[in-house]
Amino acid sequence: MEGGKPTLPMVYQAVQALYHDPDPAGKERASVWLGELQRSMYAWEISDQLLQLKQDIESCYFAAQTMKMKIQTSFYELPPETHTALRDSLLSHIQNLKDLSPIIITQLALAIADLALQMASWKGCVHTLIEKYSNDVSSMPFLIEILTVLPEEVHSRSLRIGANRRTEIIEDLAYYSTTVVTLLVTCAEKSGHDEKMLIKVFRCLGSWFNLGVLDNNFMANNQLLMILFQVLQQRDETSTNLHEAASDCVCSALYAIESVAIHMPLAMQLFQGVLTLETAYHMAVAREDLDKVLNYCRIFTELCETFLEMTVRTPGQGMGDLRTLELLLICAGHPQYEVVEISFNFWYRLGEHLYKINDPGLHNVFRPYIQRLLHSLARHCQLDPDHEGVPEDTDDFGEFRMRVSDLVKDVIFLVGSMECFSQLYSTLKEGNPPWEVTEAVLFIMASIAKNVDPENNATLTEVLEQIVLLPETVHLAVRYTSIELVGEMSEVIDRNPCILDTVLNFLMKGLREKPLASAAAKAIHNICSVCRDHMAQHFQGLLDIARSLDSFALSTDAAVGLLKGTALVLARLPLDKIAECLNDLCAVQVMALKKLLGQGSGKGKASDPTVWLDRLAVIFRHTNPIVENGQTHPCQKVIHEIWPVLSETLNAHQSDNRIVERCCRCLRFAVRxxxxxxxxxxxxxxxxxxSVYQLYPHSCFLYLGSILVDEYGMEEGCRQGLLDMLQALCMPTFQLLEQPNGLRNHPDTVDDLFRLATRFVQRSPVTLLSSSIIIHIIQCAIAATTLDHRDANCSVMKFIRDLIHTGVTNDHEDDFEVRKRLIGQALEQHGQQLVTQLINTCCFCLPPYTLPDVAEVLWEIMVFDRPTFCRWLETTLKGLPKETAGGAVTVTHKQLTDFHKQVTRYTRPRPEHFTLAQPNGINILSPDLQNQPSVHYIQQVIRIEPLFLIRDLRGSWEQNLVKRDWAEKLHLLRRWCQVTIVNPTALWVTDCERTSRATPVLELEIQIAGSGSSTLSWYLPVSRAQACKCRHVAGGMSPWDLEESPFLIEPMEPWVFPTVNLEG
Structure with missing residues (x-):
């Protein structure tokens, strides 16, 4: 800290300014100054002095927070001989300040807990604390606070205490866990009507449950468990805060026993205890106590999650008792939708389990429960009878309805899509329900429409025919949801083109009404995507809509979607018509850009070109006609004519990163x-x-450069020019990244720089390796391995991995020896530094999800030169710290030796006797390709199997869990076959009977060396859905034979694994 140690009055003044200065600038200056103080060595002494003086709450809170932060992040600054004094000082402070403020006590408790975890010489800290303070009633609150946060901090990443120390701590806490619970029982029994103390007890018990160290038999018969359920069974006597604390504790206990078989005594007690809460739930509903209702629903849901395996394995027997499902359905009957929403994850997991088991008899057991659930969900989706206008998508209720839609798709297979769809339609057809009921039923029908087999389905056709006849007098929300349903039934329209004109007329009416316009545009987009061939005859109408797009009240996404649909249809027109039609489609956007350029610089939306650039980008992106060899691309002339306008727009706005990024995106898709x-x-x-990058280093130029290298890097006449481009872009990039915190402040630049370098490695490795810039790129890559930004780190690792792999792959090519020599020279110069950096970043910098990428890099180094790598790894391991600042052993010599052996002995077997085929035996190579030598080589060498994408608990796609296996197979493909991966796109695949949010399928075109212009399309299922029928795309034929396959397709935004980086 500049200026030396600050005085206490200076610190007090800064703290007062932080909390009380009316000037925001003064608050900011105080915050910056105090932040610098916290990072300095003086913070230890000053915070200790502030706590001793106890002048006011603000200064004490700042001091306590500083002490906690220093122990968490800078404990190494203190010599070991001061640790005991620090511990005694903190214990003294927390005792002296126990009556000042709970938040200060929490900060000091965290500081003490973090110190105990790192201070290896403090043996039996739990026993010490209980022995010292348990007999003093006034000290009990802070003692329990310390015992609460101590288990919570064991897995804190900010401490980085190491696996050995963590294991030692957990064993120590398990040893003293019964002592802690006994203390908590005593506190609970003596608390009487002291609600705050009971809340602390429950919070502490929950913390120890979460750590998983409590003894089952001891807890099963413990008095504390009885007290918990007594609190939850009370009707009016329990306050909201106490009820929530008790509920949290029961949920923690249920979560801790998820492996029921090894926690049977405690599991039985919890199971029986929760079942007794049904009456209490009904009383809470009767008293309209929503907070308690939500707590009970959380407990019931956690009960069902914990005993899910037993419920599915032995339904109706023992702890597979189906009364657990009844409890959730009771909650689903509550009028507030927030209650049923709590249980959604359980219903999803139940559907997953039953789908995997695929036992019709078992499905019949659970079908009635799912039917009741769907009935409740439909009711909860109803809008208020006095609602005006269309349903809102962005408010809380709109988000709830979207989650309902997802859940319905997850569980509909248990009921049957067609059966459910027909029943819903019957309720509308046979009755005369209020408009809000009609709208909710239509909403649920829209959720499952794509799951219903459209082939020869009279019900679906009848539904469509009835919807398009809806009078304009019906409620606006009903018309809105009807339009959405029509968009979801695009497959039905494709099978019944006779109703296409009627549907389009219906949607055009909606397009002209402001509240319905965006929904109608989305529906037209869906129909264009699925019915591309049938829509070709309506292209002129689509073009007229596109020309007057701004006359409709469309959202930005809806407008872009309409253009996307138009472009998809455009690509199906005869080649001789595409150029003219594309020119007409782009004309509106180009004229708007020209007008803006003529107006000069301005401010506001009126002078913002991004709207028009985005529209051009989506047109270029989705106009992909099938062009045979030797034919001129029909879009080529149009793009060449538009280039001057894009170039001028780029120059006019070169300082604006947002606009430049849109320009580059537009150019990227034009080139593609x-x-x-x-x-x-x-x-x-x-x-x-x-030229522009020298003045304004926007990272999107690096990305665009990677696209150019990908397209032209294998052209001999372009390589030197592209290398010159790389060198020119690298210089300002390195200057930017060499600034203080440059890597951390510019992760997009890091990501795009190494994406560009990786493209060079893939397309023209010798050109890059022979240049002078490669050394600087490697040095930058080594420095950037410490960056914990997901995308940036992924690009860095992929570059290093692919670079080294260049030295071993395609050994039959003429330039192999040159590549091998150049990679050897680079590793000779930087190999030791690289290995050391990678191991250290794994230990001290990177989050766990990046480690598979690091492992791939280390593997490639070992494959290239195993003996040298073994020496580098040994040197690196010897240099690792063996103890923490607190004296804990981080790693033993045996652990290091075992790790070295495991890494260096690992071998990856070379594949044999494999074919590029799906597991169902259907070879996806077309007959005209199968006899070519290069394809035969692929068949003999590699087989790519479908992978299964994992969901996390929140239901989102967790892509990195599958990435490593997929990437490894892709490396094998590239290692043993001379192929080029081009045009990666993605499709949504929807199983007619059942799927969850549809199934993403990655489509890769594989260009095979020696086969001329021949390509084959490889469809890789990457979800939990079973492998589907795939076939080669030839002559513009659909890749899916819908007459034979139970899968339906609609285009999706390009979707690529985060670390494969094939998008472009």
């Missing part, structure tokens, strides 16, 4: 659209990119 047909733009585009 015509491929090699954009060759004449290469030189002016690169020249402009480099």
């Amino acid at each position: 659209c015509v491929g090699k047909g954009s060759a004449s733009l290469l030189q002016p585009l690169v020249t402009q990119m480099v």
Whole structure:
């Protein structure tokens, strides 16, 4: 800290300014100054003095927070001989300040807990604390606070105490756990009507449950468990806060016993105890106490989650008692939708289990429960009878309805999509329900429409025919949801093109009404995506809509979606018509850009070109006609004519990162659209990119450069120019990243720089390896391995991995020896530094999800030169710290030796006798390709199997869990086969009978060396859905034979694994 040690009055003044200065600038200055103080060595002494003086709450809180932060992040600053004094000082402070403020006590308790976890010489800290303070009633609150946060901090990443120390701590806490529970029982029994103390007791017990160290037999018959359920069974006597604390504790206990078989005594007690809460739930409902109702529902849901395996394995028997499901359905009957929403994750998991088991008899057991659930969900989706206008998608209720839609898709297979759809339609057809009931039923029907087999389905056709006849007098929300349902039934329209005109007329009416316009546009987009061939005859109508797009009250996404649908249909027109139609489609956007350029610089939306750039981008992105070899791409002329406008727009807004990024995105899709047909733009585009980048280093230029390298890197005449581009872009990039915290402050630049370098490695490795810039790129990559930004770190690791892999792959090629020599020289110079950096970043910098990428890099180094790698790894391991600042052993010599052996002895077997085919035996190579030598080589060498994507507890796609296996197979493909992966796209695949949010399928075109222009499309199922029928795409045929396959397709936004980085 500049200026030396600050005085206490200076610190007091800064704290007062932080909390009480009316000037925001004064608060900011005080915050910055105090932050610098916290990072300095003086913080230890000053915070200790502030706590001793106890002048006011603000200064004490700052001091307590500082002490906690220093122990968490800077404990190494203190010599070991001061640790005992620090412990005694903290214990003295917490005792002296126990009556000042609970938040100060919490901060000091965290400081003491973090100290105990790191201070190896403090043996039996729990026993010490209980022995010292348990007999003093006034000290009991802070003692329990310490005992609460201590288990919570064991797995804190900010401490990084190491696995050995953590194991030692957990064993120590398990040893003293009965002592802690006994103390808590005593406190609970003596608390009487002291509600605050009982809340602390429950919070502490929950913390120890979460750590998983409590003895089952001891807890099963413990008095504390009885007290918990007594509190929850009380009717009016329990306050909201106490009820919530007790509920949290029961939920923690249920979560702790998820492996029921090894926690049977405690599991039985909890199971019986929760079942007794049904009456209390009904009383809470009767008293309209929503907080308690929500607590009970949380407990019931956690009970069902914990005993899910037993419920599915032995339904109706023992702890598979189906009364647990009854409890959740009772909650689903509550009028507030927030209650049933708590249980959604359980119903999803139940559906997952039953789908995997695929036992019709078992499905019949649970079908009635799912039917009742769906009935409740439909009721909860009803809008208020006095609601005006269309349903809102962005408010809390709108988000709830979206979650309902997802859940319905997850569990509908148990009821049957067609059966459910028909029943819902019957309620509308046979009765005369209020408009809000009609709208909710239509909403549920829209959720499952894609799951219903559209083939020869009279009900679906009848539904469509009735919807398009809806009078304009019905409630606006009903019309809105009807339009959404029509959009979801695009497959039905595709099978029944005779109703296409009627449907389009219906949607056009909606498009002209402001509240319905965006929904109608989305529906038209869906129909264009699925019915591309049938919509070709309506292209002129789509073009008219596109020309007058701004006359409709559309959201930005809806407008872009309409253009996307139009572009998809455009690609199906005859080649001789595409150029003219594309020109007409782009004309509105181009004229708008020209008008903005003529107006000069301005402010506000009126002068913002991003709307038009985004629209051009989506047109280029989705206009992908099938062009045979030798034919001129029909989009080539149009893009060449538009280039000057894009170039001028880029120059006019070169300082605005947002606009430049949109320009680059538009150019990226333009280049991808015509491929090699954009060759004449290469030189002016690169020249402009480099020129602007020197002044304004927008990272999107690096990304665009990677696209150019991907397209032209294998063209001999383009390699030197692309290398010159790389070198010109690297210089300002390195200057930017060499600034203080440059890597951390510019992760997008890191990501895009190494994406560009990786493309060079893939397309023209010798060109890059022979240049002078490669050394600087490698040095930058080594420095960037410490960056914990997901995408940036992924790109860095992929670059290093692919770079080293270049030295071993494709050993039959003429340049192999050159590549091997150049990689060897680079590793000779930087190999030891790289291995040391990677091991250290794994230990001290990177989050767990990045470790598979690091392992891949280390594997490649070992494959390239195993003996040298063994030496580098040994040197690195010897340099690791063996003890923490607190004296704990971080790693033993035996652990290091075992790790070295495990890593260096690992071998990855070379695959044999494999074919590029799906597991169902259907070979996806077309007959005209199967006899080619290169394809035969692939068949003999590699087999790519479908992978299964894992969901996390929140229901979102957890992509990195599957990434490593997929990437490994992709590496094998590249290692043993001379292939090029191009045009990665993604599709949503929807199983007609059952799927969860549809199934993503990655489609890769594989260009095979020696096969001329021949490509084959490889469809890789990457979800839990079973492998589906795949076939080669040839002559513009659909990749899916819908007559034979139970899967339906609709286009999806490109979706790529985060670490494979194939998108572009």
